[in-house]
Amino acid sequence: xxxxxxxxxxxxxxxxxxxxxxxxxxxxxxxxxxxxxxxxxxxxxxxxxxxxxxxxxxxxxxxxxxxxxxxxxxxxxxxxxxxxxxxxxxxxxxxxxxx
Amino acid sequence: xxxxxxxxxxxxxxxxxxxxxxxxxxxxxxxxxxxxxxxxxxxxxxxxxxxxxxxxxxxxxxxxxxxxxxxxxxxxxxxxxxxxxxxxxxxxxxxxxxxxxxxxxxxxxxxxxxxxxxxxxxxxxxxxxxxxxxxxxxxxxxxxxxxxxxxxxxxxxxxxxxxxxxxxxxxxxxxxxxxxxxxxxxxxxxxxxxxxxxxxxxxxxxxxxxxxxxxxxxxxxxxxxxxxxxxxxxxxxxxxxxxxxxxxxxxxxxxxxxxxxxxxxxxxxxxxxxxxxxxxxxxxxxxxxxxxxxxxxxxxxxxxxxxxxxxxxxxxxxxxxxxxxxxxxxxxxxxxxxxxxxxxxxxxxxxxxxxxxxxxxxxxxxxxxxxxxxxxxxxxxxxxxxxxxxxxxxxxxxxxxxxxxxxxxxxxxxxxxxxxxxxxxxxxxxxxxxxxxxxxxxxxxxxxxxxxxxxxxxxxxx
Numbered sequence: 312x313x314x315x316x317x318x319x320x321x322x323x324x325x326x327x328x329x330x331x332x333x334x335x336x337x338x339x340x341x342x343x344x345x346x347x348x349x350x351x352x353x354x355x356x357x358x359x360x361x362x363x364x365x366x367x368x369x370x371x372x373x374x375x376x377x378x379x380x381x382x383x384x385x386x387x388x389x390x391x392x393x394x395x396x397x398x399x400x401x402x403x404x405x406x407x408x409x410x
Numbered sequence: 411x412x413x414x415x416x417x418x419x420x421x422x423x424x425x426x427x428x429x430x431x432x433x434x435x436x437x438x439x440x441x442x443x444x445x446x447x448x449x450x451x452x453x454x455x456x457x458x459x460x461x462x463x464x465x466x467x468x469x470x471x472x473x474x475x476x477x478x479x480x481x482x483x484x485x486x487x488x489x490x491x492x493x494x495x496x497x498x499x500x501x502x503x504x505x506x507x508x509x510x511x512x513x514x515x516x517x518x519x520x521x522x523x524x525x526x527x528x529x530x531x532x533x534x535x536x537x538x539x540x541x542x543x544x545x546x547x548x549x550x551x552x553x554x555x556x557x558x559x560x561x562x563x564x565x566x567x568x569x570x571x572x573x574x575x576x577x578x579x580x581x582x583x584x585x586x587x588x589x590x591x592x593x594x595x596x597x598x599x600x601x602x603x604x605x606x607x608x609x610x611x612x613x614x615x616x617x618x619x620x621x622x623x624x625x626x627x628x629x630x631x632x633x634x635x636x637x638x639x640x641x642x643x644x645x646x647x648x649x650x651x652x653x654x655x656x657x658x659x660x661x662x663x664x665x666x667x668x669x670x671x672x673x674x675x676x677x678x679x680x681x682x683x684x685x686x687x688x689x690x691x692x693x694x695x696x697x698x699x700x701x702x703x704x705x706x707x708x709x710x711x712x713x714x715x716x717x718x719x720x721x722x723x724x725x726x727x728x729x730x731x732x733x734x735x736x737x738x739x740x741x742x743x744x745x746x747x748x749x750x751x752x753x754x755x756x757x758x759x760x761x762x763x764x765x766x767x768x769x770x771x772x773x774x775x776x777x778x779x780x781x782x783x784x785x786x787x788x789x790x791x792x793x794x795x796x797x798x799x800x801x802x803x804x805x806x807x808x809x810x811x812x813x814x815x816x817x818x819x820x821x822x823x824x825x826x827x828x829x830x831x832x833x834x835x836x837x838x839x840x841x842x843x844x845x846x847x848x849x850x851x852x853x854x855x856x857x858x859x860x861x862x863x864x865x866x867x868x869x870x871x872x
Contacts, residue, residue, distance in 0.1 A: 315643045330656030342759025353654040358462040365468030372517035379510035384481030392489025401441040404771040
């Protein structure tokens with residue numbers, strides 16, 4: 312078993328447990344924004360896509376990497392835009408009257 | 411700066427990004443801090459991506475810039491869709507996320523092939539299988555939600571066995587690749603089988619199960635990104651993927667509980683099929699119907715009103731009229747709140763977003779458990795476009811397919827008013843005894859039109 316795997320597993324287990332604890336506390340009001348936000352965060356695979364595409368090793372790996380760049384960046388941008396929009400709509404009674 | 415220094419700097423930005431991601435989700439615990447959470451998430455992502463562009467491994471920029479622009483051109487419109495279209499947008503973004511994770515795994519394989527170390531082959535194989543099946547599964551889910559594909563579950567005899575065999579075949583191909591990495595043609599075969607399995611996984615699920623499916627796909631998309639992090643030893647992918655995977659998993663569990671069903675039941679049960687027995691046995695029973703004038707008079711005389719919205723309200727585009735009704739009743743000093751079932755929309759929390767869009771304050775949106783205790787003291791429960799989530803048969807009738815499902819106990823209110831187009835059965839094809847109760851009044855008509863007539867009556871009369 313490679314040493315990298317052990318440290319990756321370590322990070323994974325800690326993050327998953329932390330995620331479960333944090334997400335349990337997210338208000339059910341915000342479950343839709345939660346899904347769009349985690350989607351946008353997940354789009355950080357973009358960094359791996361940039362490296363695969365930018366390394367320019369084979370024609371195939373570059374093309375696949377570039378498609379991944381477009382797909383993940385669209386998720387990142389779109390996910391943040393829609394999460395922002397949705398959260399902007401949530402107002403309390405007082406704030407809603409002011410606006 | 412030497413390349414080694416630069417690499418370390420990039421690693422620092424990845425750690426920063428991971429911290430930002432965790433804070434982003436932490437601050438989503440309340441609508442007050444949620445905006446700050448998104449901002450932190452955006453900054454964290456921007457830092458990590460910018461740093462990566464300076465990675466010494468990256469030597470070719472032209473096409474990366476072009477594809478980033480394409481990504482933004484696709485992403486921004488997808489961020490600006492209508493709130494009713496958010497579920498299909500979300501399914502599509504699961505598809506994109508899974509697609510990018512799968513493609514990177516595939517590219518990595520072909521860079522290393524045919525001399526792939528066994529352990530790495532297993533990681534790549536698993537990652538590509540999950541990414542591929544999530545991709546096609548999410549496309550099917552998006553198609554169903556967009557109503558391009560039939561929403562009813564499509565099933566055939568022995569389906570579960572066929573599906574499991576296909577999944578088994580994909581896993582068998584992966585094992586074969588681990589043992590014989592040099593047989594490279596097995597790899598595209600494995601991808602193809604996984605893609606087919608994704609279609610077979612989601613096609614038989616539909617109807618009321620869509621919120622669960624979308625959460626499950628969210629979970630798979632997250633785990634495929636985390637697995638990619640294993641393949642590339644990239645820890646920020648593991649953190650983001652684990653958070654996303656955990657989120658999808660928890661939402662799936664919440665959705666399953668809200669429908670009193672188990673995971674296996676959702677995956678293999680094909681809920682939402684037409685129930686021929688129930689539909690056939692339907693008898694003509696008397697119902698009481700009322701006019702907008704009657705409804706307005708009863709509402710005006712109430713002290714406490716609970717509105718129970720369902721997806722039908724959004725389909726009729728009635729939420730803005732409902733907001734007017736809320737305003738006019740609140741001005742009369744009537745306490746108006748909204749009772750929201752966890753599966754009321756087409757994805758978790760969807761109904762809250764639809765109401766928030768109509769400027770209904772979030773402190774008036776109550777969860778099912780919070781509102782149920784108050785319903786016996788409620789004068790009027792007004793059901794708009796919801797059906798199965800108010801069906802008292804879930805509490806009383808053991809033979810009902812939804813028996814045991816937690817519902818909003820509108821039948822306990824003094825008066826129940828149900829706005830409904832006709833007496834047709836709901837999404838799950840189950841008859842609703844609520845409509846025949848003595849304290850129930852049926853308001854037949856289009857939700858938007860009916861609510862605006864009530865509003866006109868209330869504002870004109872006083």
